[in-house]
Amino acid sequence: MAYVSMGEAHRRITEYLNRFCDAVSYQDSSMLCRLLSFSSNSPSLLSLADALNVFQDASSLIRQSDKFSEYGEILAHLFRSLQSYRVGNLVEAYLAFEKFANAFVQEFRNWESAWALEALYVVCYEIRILAEKADKELTSNGKSPEKLKAAGSLLMKVFGVLAGKGPKRVGALYVTCQLFKTYFKLGTVNLCRSVIRSIETARIFDFEEFPRRDKVTYMYYTGRLEVFNENFPAADTKLSYALQHCNPKRERNIRMILKYLIPVKLSLGIIPKDELLQKYNLHEYMNVVQALRKGDLRLLRHALQEHEDRYCIVAVFLRSGVYLVLEKLELQVYQRLMKKIYIIQKLSDPARAHQLKLEVIAKALRWLEIDMDLDEVECIMTILIYKNLVKGYLAHKSKVVVLSKQDPFPKLNGKPVGS
């Protein structure tokens, strides 16, 4: 921390106070945003923090002037937060920021127009980030993390403030997305339900009115929730929306969307082109796509196993819900393999091609390093028939699958398996 003289400290604090109060008086939202973005670690905020830590009694400065004391409570909490932030007391910083945020939101409610909406966004963002840092501090001190949860409550309060008939309502989707990020981080995704219900059913909201960037983020998260709930057609719609409307320069975001969208598409029988996988560095999915194209079960198992071993994060993968979707692809790969066997048989003996001997299937599977006895093969075939991936019936005694002469391997056509 740089040395600051009392005189300089006084100057810096007064300058900030003037900027803040002028920003409010002249409804200068961008200025206000800059004044509140702690996480930006801007030189001016850091130098203000140093000044505050030297001066120590900024409250007296605030009290001395009518102009400043109008926002006395807001400013006092803000300063305390910034001071703590600067010296790395993140729990203290969070607590003070929470008080600031509450006071700010009260003030925001009284401002009739929506001029300060962007500044409110900054407050929402900063409180979430500070809460995460505070929780890290708590955890590292052996204490139980609870600040992010508290931030979630505050964000809900802000949502409530914006959920009205006036122009402020277009801000509700931004806050919703901050809530999503909070709940996903906490693992309490069930809490997303109530905001989603508000956004999608409350009459005051018209989804089209919201800013595009918030719609994209919203669709990404609700799309992911649809994946968790295995509603693949809905997941496809939402994640595709996010993909189509995402800022094309934000490749990391696009990649995240694709991470979830690709397994969804695969389970609907649609595969991504190689160029897409290459462009966004999604090599992990290349083997899976190959396996599906070819009917190569060994490759599929290898692809899923590789990630298990290599990254040792099966639990993580499971939580993200993607693994379960990929596991389900196995049935589709079986279908493809059966189809290949059928086509190959047609080439040498077209008259009997529609009869698949379980023995033949077992041999093919063994070649792919999948050891199954005839009962197990029969079981798999039964499942494929049941799920309408294979049309035909099992002649149990003769240990043969008799395929339908017409369309024995129905395409999914954009519908998930077994629907």
Add this chain to the structure above:
Amino acid sequence: MAAEQKATKEEVKMDLFEDDDEFEEFEINQDWVENEEQVKEVGLQWEDDWDDDDVSDDFSHQLRKELETISADKK
């Protein structure tokens, strides 16, 4: 440069399966210009007619050989 690129690739490769997947914030005061063509292009990156009857690939050849040995065994 090549080493750097490889390092980034490795980093990015591991990223895919990290739990976070937190969507990055978009700039608040700037909206991006949507290019109609770009929007359409993204939609064309998928194939739904890949499930053809083509068995000319390596895998199918090997599968065929494997299945023929069964019939050979029987004879």
